[in-house]
Amino acid sequence: MPELAEVAWYARQWDAGLGQRVVAVRVREGARVYRGADALVLSKSLVGRVYEGVALHGKQMLFCFSGGGWLGVHLGMTGGLESAGPGGGGGRHDHLEVVMERVVLIFRDPRMFGRLIWEESEGEPGWWRELPPGVLTRGFRVDCVAEVLRRRSGTPLKALLLEQEFFPGIGNWMADEILWRLRLPPAVPAGGVDAGSLHREVRAVARGAMRTIGRDWSDPPAGWLFRHRWRDGGTCPRCGAGLVRETLRGRTACHCPGCQAA
DNA sequence: CATCATGTTATAAT
């Protein structure tokens, strides 16, 4: 389920290994998550390094190890991170297990849409530095949002919100939540949307998710669409109308036909 | 057994 806040929560799970040295590494060679990295090189190179910290950017994570070792992690659709006591890991879908001095850091991903990147360099990897401004940073500005809405005026707003190039970290449920707060249907053309409102709601939803899911995996505040959108039969927490689920651009979109009229 | 899934990307079609 990893969107921005879920990613943040997962990253914190590896805090258990902060300051510890890598004793051994187990990798599932050939797993699809290694399509962007050499599993053997990673396993050999990581040993002996100290886990120093993690940086987050949208759905991307960058774990920093001593001596200029950078582990990039994307959780895809079903990826997750956890820490376990010594002897932990070994699960069917545990593709990377980093054995630290006192804990084992685990990356698991049943569907393997996630990916790992390993790079050794003095500074942060180039791909990391080229990421667009995060939606909760000062670089995410109203005029940039306005520019995107203008350039992509014909694109359905829902589809635009899912583009990581413009709204990094926003995923399917957050996009639906933002549209619901704006009282706009998913298919509304981006061109007619007010940039200021969109900018505000994107940040409000991201911040709210970080304060709940990102903090302790608790549900977002009562009254959010989040709690009602997952299955058929849900009702709008604002007006009580039955929620509609339909496919837009290959993804499920859930909206309230009452509040979010065309 | 059939359908669907909180993501991304390659390819085909328009």
Added chain:
DNA sequence: CATTATAACATGAT
């Protein structure tokens, strides 16, 4: 070239 649709990826949940 720009945009959109579709399939693919691999597995688990319903």
